[in-house]
Amino acid sequence: MISLPAPKPEILARRDTILADLARLLPEDAVIGEPLRLRPYETDGLAAYRQIPLAVVLPRTTEEVAAVLRYCNANGIRVVPRGAGTSLSGGALPLADAVVIGLMRMNVIREINYEDRYAIVGAGVTNIGITNAVADDGFFYAPDPSSQLACMIGGNVMMNSGGAHCLKYGVTANNLLGLTFVTIEGEVIEIGGRHLDSAGYDWLGLITGSEGQLGMVTEVTVRILRGPEGARAMLAAFSSVEVAGAAVDAIIGSGIIPVALEFMDRPCIHACEAFAHAGYPLDAEAMLIIEVEGSIAEQDMLLDRIRGICARFEPTSMKVAESADQSAAIWKGRKGAFGAVGRISPDYLCMDGTIPTGELPHVLKRISEMSVQYGLQVANVFHAGDGNLHPLIMFDANDADSFRRAEAFGADILTLCVEVGGCLTGEHGVGVEKRDLMTKQFTGAELSLQRAVKSAFDPEWLLNTAKVFPLEDNPKIAA
């Protein structure tokens, strides 16, 4: 279990005053204080952790966000920024003495510009909302986390989220032009703009992925791209994890960069097939979904080449989609992977480490050994092109020991990822979940440096306190 800092008693004692003050700063319907209406905000995508916050505010404008931050800063009140609350690392988990600032009402698309290929959107616009707004004109916003129906661009920026297509199109950081940023002092700063690569320090890059540690984002200028002529997927199944890994290396080594290259292990294939009936090969040890883009002729050419490469690795089966519908069928199982695992097991932890792709066979072997050792099942999905591994550890939340084992299992996997040359998190962020593992990846001096950079933005550590950085050695937080 991860510990949270003790709430500040003087803040808890002033709860009523604080609520009254907030109600003066914001429209009436934007402040929530009743316990029952606070409940929906008590957790995020890491549902094993729950905490009712002091209050929730739902501002509609940058000025309102600035006013709340200015007030909280002046009064030493902690704040927890929140988008849709889909974080899988507990990034949006409230604290008992904190005001949650939810940006879901900042959901307006302010400008779409096809000539210069950008859109300016409120932080509360959903990821899919951006693509939906430009899809009729043939454009899209590239990073596509599986949570894209719900998650919001502000949360994507703060987590630097990725998606299945980021091997080609990059993650959130690679698709941004500008931000409206609000400091803990309530200063509103425009970072970047409608153009590429502002001169000076790369604040845009530093803020992206900072998990709400440096300030809040209220508006985002994203690049939008013209979609390809078309896209099609194929499936290739293999008799071992090693062979599937070698096929991935051969595809990348041939000079083809598929837009997506997804890997599933046997337990994951079985779970997805039972759930989605996608026609996945149940006799395989590992399966790849490979997607290419272009005109029909280009798709044929690339899929032919990839099929030829896979054939060298004696696949147990291969299926090339002949149509968009068949493509969708191949993706159906993968897209439902989390739900599928959720059906087998009452609860699961979704881990998110990255490894050098060449280490995959070794890492999967170690994970299956750990699975036996901890007595818990695990299924693995893997963004094979970029090394981002998602082991789904199944446990029973009603059994405290099962949860304890699941957490320890997860920590062991992430430690292994670091040991083989990878990292603790590829896209879900550190949050509270991996906070105490940060010492596995960074030295004490490196963590101090990062903490000092945070302090340069947030000297009193009011912003999303107790996330990302271990609580030890931190005078601003009494654990």
Added chain:
Amino acid sequence: MSTFSPDTEEALAGEVARAHAAREPLAIEGHGTKRAMLRPVQAAHTLSTRNLTGITLYRPTELMIRARAGTPIPEIEAALAENGQQLIAEPPDLRALFGTEEPATLGGVVSTNLSGPRRIMWGAMRDHVLGIRAVAGDGEIFRSGGRVLKNVTGLDLCKLLSGAHGTLGVLTEVALKVLPAGEATGTLSIRVKDVASGAAALSAALGSPYGVSGAALLLEADGITALARIEDFAESVTYRLGRLREELAAHGEARLVEDPRPLWRSIRDAEPLGAAPEDAVWRISVAPSQAAQVVASLQGAFAAKLMLDWGGGLIWIAGPATTQAHGAVMQAAAAAGGSFTLFRAPAALATGVPVLPEEPLPLAAIARRVKAVLDPAGVLNPGRMRA
């Protein structure tokens, strides 16, 4: 004035620690190709990474190369080419522009975040930095990122140091994402009547589904030419050029450029700009639709030589090294909501004017605090970016 060129990271850290203790500023460089960029550094000593060389890890199938900061870019490019891969951001070779001889180093290119034509489609140098090792201003060695393609663990100091011009740390090693080089390169050229119609043609090209990876506008004595590049498998390049030509028909007749690679190399290196040795050189970055207005206001202010890349969004400018010309550049960039750099200028001009846009006050205050964290005694490249 002496130059230290340590051959280990530890020794380099030792030099920085000594400078920190003595409060003695250091000019930080690799081969010094871009010593004349931005403002002159006020330092008694120079610290060079030129002896920290060599590729330390290259995994073609993991799309990753790692090398020490002083490794010359051509050495890295050669190793990649052997495996059919390339540096994605196509960093420029600015030896001609700066009148220097040795090739740029990896550390220098990352510290200045310089990207070539491919930036418009595939991202900037900073987008592909997977991990760094660096020495902070107090001599402490630190890492950020790693060697894998996806990593969101902790604050991204890789991006903070990319483009910081050596003022926040001395890079000692960098891991980059790399990609396969396109099998073939094809380019269409269209004569256009003015910058606005050129930018419109490039906007149509970049807004097409054909993956345009270079979009430049050349302003020559005999007219203006828009260029659009496609890099891919040979069959795809042929097909896509054909479709693109149809798509661009409304903007003019598109001609196929023979052997386009040298042309793009020259655009990458800003050769068509034709900067004279005594000229100042600026770069403005704006939304491409603003290009025509920026160009008009510059041409109204002084005898500006111009070249446009990134669909019109990157405007290279050469002209007289005067405060009046600089004022016109600053004003044009601001009016278009963009950013500028005084890229190269005699010290007399560069020390007397802001060479980058001023930051709003609250951000400048944060910048000072961040600088104090990474370089407490202010010994790394003082004066490089701001007075």
